[in-house]
Amino acid sequence: MKIKRILLGLAVGLSVNAANAQDVRVGLVTTLSGPLAALGEHVRDGFMLGVEQAGGKLGGLDTKIIIEDDQLRPDIARQVGDKLLERDKIDVLTGVVFSNVAMALAKPADDHNVIFLSPNAGPAPLAGKRCSPRFFATAWQNDQPHEAMGQHLQQEGVKKVYLLAPNYNAGKEALAGFKRAFKGEIVGETYAAMNQLDFAAEISEIRAAKPDALYVFLSGGMGINFVKQYAQAGLNTAVPLYSAFTIDSITLPAIGDAAVGSYQSNLWNADLPYPANSEFVQKFRSKYGYEPSNFAAQSYDTARLLDSALKKTGDAKDKEALAKAIRAAEFDSVRGPFKFNNNQFPIGNFYLLKVVKEADGTLRQVTEKTIVTEAKDAYHTECDMASAK
């Protein structure tokens, strides 16, 4: 009995080793349950479409994608991460949406010499002091969309702005990012409770403060609650609403007309005039039957980036060579120009989007302008990649 088990173990071990030579194993850890599961679905679907674009073989190698749910909990992420790293022996880790999950996985992935491609989370430590040659953010550093919107309102010469974000770390960092670029007067800065339902009190305060513009960062359900209530109070026509991570193709159908006329900053939009983007949007719609979001676009980009790098190396086991090929970023990004900075975070454009209502009643985000080209995050100067190992 025992011998049989050992032999079986050996056989499994050998088959894993045998497969190792010419295959690539990708662990996709994302949020697939709970209120924010839609984000994880976009990330998963975007990535799988990218793999399909490569004929199911990233870089021409046999490709195995192992998908795990992190439940938006760092402890669960750590468990499934250990399983992927120890047992499945993945070469590349991706899929992570949230920064707390990314922080929980960054160290173990790095210790296992695994390339970590984060398709959304871009926490400040990993962009700065704790940057690693094996960690790549393929979307942004978390502060960047906020900073871009601050820059836009600064360019527009807006005088008085009111700020609203949830009362946790990312909320404070978001508004700090906004203020890095916006030098006008901040007439109010409010931190709401996490997952707050009723914003009537905050809306009354905003009305009384009479700002020229309102900037909010309220993700998921909080954003839906707020934007609806803001319009119901009739304030959306008096004080224009600017936001990031609040209104996108996931939340827009749930918010409805209340979002019309509001502005968002983002690194991507469905109407960006790049051939790679038109192809992505069209294929995504026909395959999945719903509107892609920037999360899907970022994850699609991640798969395309990995495909381009593996084509060059022809092998996923030499991580140094793979990282070098990824760093070159020779692929057509759906977001337009794309290259990596010294901290392996992207240098790319940020766009101003506006919600409009089409003649047939559908709601859509249209790109108004490019706010900033070749934007770099604020932390890259703290990253000393040469001495990072």
Added chain:
Amino acid sequence: MLLLLEQIVNGVQFGMMLFLMAAGLTLAVGIMNLINLAHGTLYMIGAFLAVTYLGLFDSYLVAVFLAIFSTAIVGMLIEMLVLRPLYTRDHLDQVLCTFGLILFMNEFVRFAWGARPLRLDIPEAIDFSLRFLDIQYPAYRLLVILVSLAVAAGLYVLISKTRIGMLIRAGASDRMMIIGLGVNIKFLYSLIFALGAALAALAGILAAPIFAVQVGMGDHILILTLVVIVIGGIGSIRGALVAAMLVGLIDTLGRVMLPSGFGNIVIYLLMAVILFWRPQGLFPAHG
């Protein structure tokens, strides 16, 4: 001054919303002696069903009625299949089981309706703002206040003036005695639970145009609801009404008047203080 008045109205309105939730929950906890964490789940189901029915029948009245009725049926089924064996078990078992129900139903709703949040608009007939002095107030929110007051009055009449209300009170006081008198207590409990579920659904539907309709929407409001029934005295409708107003007002005013971020803890401080003075809550239920 006007701003303060506006904030007080905001607080009252939020309190009324909480009352709708708390009334149903306090019935289950107080009268049936059952810790039901899945109350928020029924709130979620009510909202999701209303969206679906509205899509099917294109009439708010029909959708609201059907959603409340269906949620009551769902509640009754949950009571009969899952909760009935738990009445004789201790509260920890009830907490574990109903917490499991939350997880199960959240994933079930995600499976059935998808992960993307849904939308329920305010009916056009009431989608306008009222102006009073310099205050602009959405008419829909005033409707929420009126409906909540009507529910409070209806429950008062039901519990203290009708025969079924008498049986409910009797069942709460002495379960064995009422069985001895030949009353079908099992059916009575199913009925109370269905009533609680209907109230949760009503709250979910009324909240849907203001809040996000998404998986897990009941979880956040459940916490505040538990605070309300603990402060009000478990099982007391009157207590739930007073406590809901108190929590709504203090939460709203605290958020505005205290330094940012600090206001969110005020209601929990309030709960601690009230429990210190009156461990049974403000209006302990009889029996």
